[in-house]
Amino acid sequence: MAKTIRSLLDTGDRNAPAIGAEDRSDLTHGGLRDFADEMVARLNALGIGRDDRIGIVLPNGPEMATAFLTFACAATTAPLNPAYRAEEFDFYLSDLNAKALVVQQGEDSPAIAVAEKKGIAVFRLVPRTGDAAGLFDLHGEPVGAAGKPGPAEADDVALILHTSGTTSRPKIVPLSQSNLVASAENIGAALALTPQDRCVNIMPLFHIHGLIAAVLSSVAAGGSTWCSPGFNALRFFNWIETARPTWYTAVPTMHQAILTRAGRNAEIVRAHPLRLIRSSSSSLPPQVMAELEETFSCPVIESYGMTEATHQMASNPLPPAARKPGSVGIAAGPEVRIMDMEGRLLDAGETGEVVIRGANVTRGYEANPKANAEGFTNGWFRTGDQGVIDAEGYLTITGRLKEIINRGGEKISPREVDEVLMDHPAVAQAVTFAMPHPKLGEDVAAAIVLREGETADEKAVRGFAATRLADFKVPRKILILDEIPKGATGKLQRIGLAEKLGL
Incomplete structure (x- = not known):
C-alpha cells in the first residue's frame, strides 16, 4: 500500500498518459516518475528538503500540476492564489514560514517583491515548451544544504493550505503524505477510476478540490488529467473535443455556466460522451443535477469535501446504487457521524453536527490550540456543518452552522x-x-x-x-x-x- 506521493506515482503503466495539456504531448506515468526523482534531487541541490516549505504561485496548467506532484515528493508544498495582492502574500508567506517561493519565469507577481523583502529564496520555473506537458526547469541560487534530503516519508507534511477564514483569521491545515494518499484512493474508489479514465481539470490548483480530486486521484488510479489554463465556459466544449475526457469535477456555479452553453455544443456532447460528472465544494441544487444528467446523459455524482479532510468525506455512489438529489451521499473514506453539542453521537434521522475521523483527516491545525480544542471531540473532527443521516446512510447537509x-x-x-x-x-x-x-x-x-x-x-x-x-x-x-x-x-x-x- 502506497503511503507517500512518490510511492503513489508508481501505480501507472510506464507508457500510459498521466498529464496532458493543449498543444503538448502527454507526459507518461514513467516520465512523471523520472521527473519526480529529478525534482527531488534538484530541490535538495537548491537546499530544500523534507519539512521545508515552498510557496507555489503559478498559473493553472500542466506545470502547476507537476510542480505540486513532484515538489511534494521532497518537501512541503504551499500553493497560493496567483491573484492575491502584496498584503495577502505578505500574510501567507509569513504565516507559512516559507523557505522558498516558486514563480513562473516572466510572471510579474507581487509575491516576488514580498519574498525578497523577507529574505525568502525565489526560484523561477521555466516550462520546457517543446517537451511533454508539465516538464520544466527550475532556476535559482542554493540556500545552503538541505537539512533533510531524500524522498519524503509517510508522516511528513506534504501540503499546507489555509482555511477560507470567512469569519475568523485563516487557520493553517497541515496535510501529511499519508493523508493525501488516503484521500486520492478514497476518491478513486468512489468513482471507480481506472487507467482508462481521463479528467479535464477546470478547478484552480491552489485549492484542495482540484489538487486532490482532479489531479492526484487520477494519477493514483493510473489514469490521466488534462490541465486547462483555468475555468472558461466559452472554451470548455473545445477542451472536451481536444482532451476527450471521461469525466470532470467542478463547483455548482461552474456546472451552471457550462449548462448555459451546452445547447449550442450538443454535437460535441454527443460525440464525446462522459462516464460521469462530479460536483463538490458547495451544495448542488437538485434542479442543476437533473439538467446536467439530461444534457450529458451520464450520472452526476455529488460529493462532500473540505480542506481538513484532504477533500472527500462522503459521496453519492455510482449506478446502479441510488443517487439522492440534495444528499451528499454515503461515507466515502472516513467514518461519518452526527454529534450533538455535548459530544454525544446521534442516531439516524437526528440532526446535529457532522463529524468525521479517518486516515485522510488532518491531525490538527498548526499552532492553534484553541481551534484544535474546539474542532476535535473524542477523536472526531467537527466539520462545522449541520446535517442528518437517513436510515440508508445517506447524509444531507442542512447548512453550515455559522450560516444558519x-x-x-x-x-x-x-x-x-x-x-x-x-x-x-x-x-x-x-x-x-x-x-x-x-x-x-x-x-x-x-x-x-x-x-x-x-x-x-x-x-x-x-x-x-x-x-x-x-x-x-x-x-x-x-x-x-x-x-x-x-x-x-x-x-x-x-x-x-x-x-x-x-x-
Whole structure:
C-alpha cells in the first residue's frame, strides 16, 4: 500500500498518459516518475528538503500540476492564489514560514517583491515548451544544504493550505503524505477510476478540490488529467473535443455556466460522451443535477469535501446504487457521524453536527490550540456543518452552522430556501443569507440571477416562495443581480454577503 506521493506515482503503466495539456504531448506515468526523482534531487541541490516549505504561485496548467506532484515528493508544498495582492502574500508567506517561493519565469507577481523583502529564496520555473506537458526547469541560487534530503516519508507534511477564514483569521491545515494518499484512493474508489479514465481539470490548483480530486486521484488510479489554463465556459466544449475526457469535477456555479452553453455544443456532447460528472465544494441544487444528467446523459455524482479532510468525506455512489438529489451521499473514506453539542453521537434521522475521523483527516491545525480544542471531540473532527443521516446512510447537509439564519429565535437553513427559489422558472442561481435586523437580530435575504431571456421582479419571486415556505422563511429582501459575488474557487459565499451587497 502506497503511503507517500512518490510511492503513489508508481501505480501507472510506464507508457500510459498521466498529464496532458493543449498543444503538448502527454507526459507518461514513467516520465512523471523520472521527473519526480529529478525534482527531488534538484530541490535538495537548491537546499530544500523534507519539512521545508515552498510557496507555489503559478498559473493553472500542466506545470502547476507537476510542480505540486513532484515538489511534494521532497518537501512541503504551499500553493497560493496567483491573484492575491502584496498584503495577502505578505500574510501567507509569513504565516507559512516559507523557505522558498516558486514563480513562473516572466510572471510579474507581487509575491516576488514580498519574498525578497523577507529574505525568502525565489526560484523561477521555466516550462520546457517543446517537451511533454508539465516538464520544466527550475532556476535559482542554493540556500545552503538541505537539512533533510531524500524522498519524503509517510508522516511528513506534504501540503499546507489555509482555511477560507470567512469569519475568523485563516487557520493553517497541515496535510501529511499519508493523508493525501488516503484521500486520492478514497476518491478513486468512489468513482471507480481506472487507467482508462481521463479528467479535464477546470478547478484552480491552489485549492484542495482540484489538487486532490482532479489531479492526484487520477494519477493514483493510473489514469490521466488534462490541465486547462483555468475555468472558461466559452472554451470548455473545445477542451472536451481536444482532451476527450471521461469525466470532470467542478463547483455548482461552474456546472451552471457550462449548462448555459451546452445547447449550442450538443454535437460535441454527443460525440464525446462522459462516464460521469462530479460536483463538490458547495451544495448542488437538485434542479442543476437533473439538467446536467439530461444534457450529458451520464450520472452526476455529488460529493462532500473540505480542506481538513484532504477533500472527500462522503459521496453519492455510482449506478446502479441510488443517487439522492440534495444528499451528499454515503461515507466515502472516513467514518461519518452526527454529534450533538455535548459530544454525544446521534442516531439516524437526528440532526446535529457532522463529524468525521479517518486516515485522510488532518491531525490538527498548526499552532492553534484553541481551534484544535474546539474542532476535535473524542477523536472526531467537527466539520462545522449541520446535517442528518437517513436510515440508508445517506447524509444531507442542512447548512453550515455559522450560516444558519437566526430570525428572532427561529432557525432557518439557507439551503432549504435556495432550493425553493431555484424552482422558480425564471431563476438560474440563488443564494440565501442573513441580513441584520434591528429587532430580530437577523432576517432572511436572497440574491438571485435570472435565466437568460427571463424576467421576474422581487414581488413575483417572493410570492412564489410564500406558496412553498413558512412565512418566517420567506426572504424579506430579494436582490436581482447580473452576477452573485463568488470566492476565489467559484463558490457562492453566504457569510459577509449582506455587507458586500450593502444590506
